[in-house]
Amino acid sequence: MIDPFATFAAWFAEAGASEPNDANAFALATATPEGRPSVRVVLCKAWDARGFVFYSNLDSRKGRELAANPFVHMDFHWKSQRRQVRVDGRAEPVAGEEADAYFASRPRDSQAGAWASLQSQALPDRATFEARLGDVRARFEGQDVPRPPRWSGWRIVPEKIEFWQDRDNRLHERLVFTRSGDGWTTGLLYP
Template sequence: MDIKGLRKDYQSPVIYKDMLDHDPFKQFAVWFKEACERKITEPNAMSLATATPDGQPSQRTVLLKIFDGEGFVFFTNYASAKARQIQANPQVSLLFPWIEMERQVSITGTAAKISTMESAKYFASRPRESQLGAWISNQSSLLSSRNLLMVELEKVKSKFLDGKIPLPDFWGGYRVIPETMEFWQGRSSRLHDRFLYTRKEESWTIERLAP
């Protein structure tokens, strides 16, 4: 298959600096709302990149579940590969690839565990099946067969047959606290609009980047 000819000339309208909010979290909220209204597939899906202390990177798709003026929160098993890498090296990056809208948002910053109370509040809002899944998945570990996973599922179903399912002590959230946030919009002739927010103590600078 010849892929050299696969290309699209983006037709999004131009963005000027004065069209953006001075607060990148508010600007993200605007774009995120538009992504949800467009009903694109998984608008809260984001690529999370982590790295080992010696610099070996890895990435995977996770789901954004909370965002506010402090950062962007996702949830995971604290024994997972991503969690182990964050423990050793909290520098991470996020990417929201809203291809259908000819947009993307990329974020760099540090990840830190949220409070147990915050994790418990979110855990309680999950469907019961997802709560059970958190209890049985020793995320990123080797699994000899799916049947073993199903056996464990039946065990926890019996264990929590009555009443609420508690938050596992090995599961919870991380908040990515941004240092930079880049808003990218596709433009014709590959002359894309790119604006970089950079944290400066308690404020942010906004600069246009060359495409």
């Protein structure tokens, strides 16, 4: 059986061994219902044969765009490996239990920051955020910090996965997997 995730596992492990920072970082492109694109770098916190998971504030720009239009494109670029993995798919919310488990694993200040940040909204000055963060730290002092109700994750369910390997003279190698029913078809693309 053709499995793009076996190839991804090998490439991801090699990137983890050579990238100086955040081998799990990928560019995430979303769009409004009108088709206006937006791209930012986020961190992949889990992946398996179901897809790639990341977390954020549901009221952030990406959260609002995903609620209105779940179709996305993601791109891992590992410069040290001269590789990219490009994924077209659909973002689906993760289960609350999955989001709770990941949130509990985050550093305490990251947890507090999720409560304090009104992500993607205008911030008058850094002092305002610092004051909100201090209030959250005081609120949860001596207790576990629960996951905020407007913070969760998405799983990008791939429809197409392309493995791009840089080659000399721009004679790149491109292997593409396309979902077909419960499996995958594969082929090559011209450089």
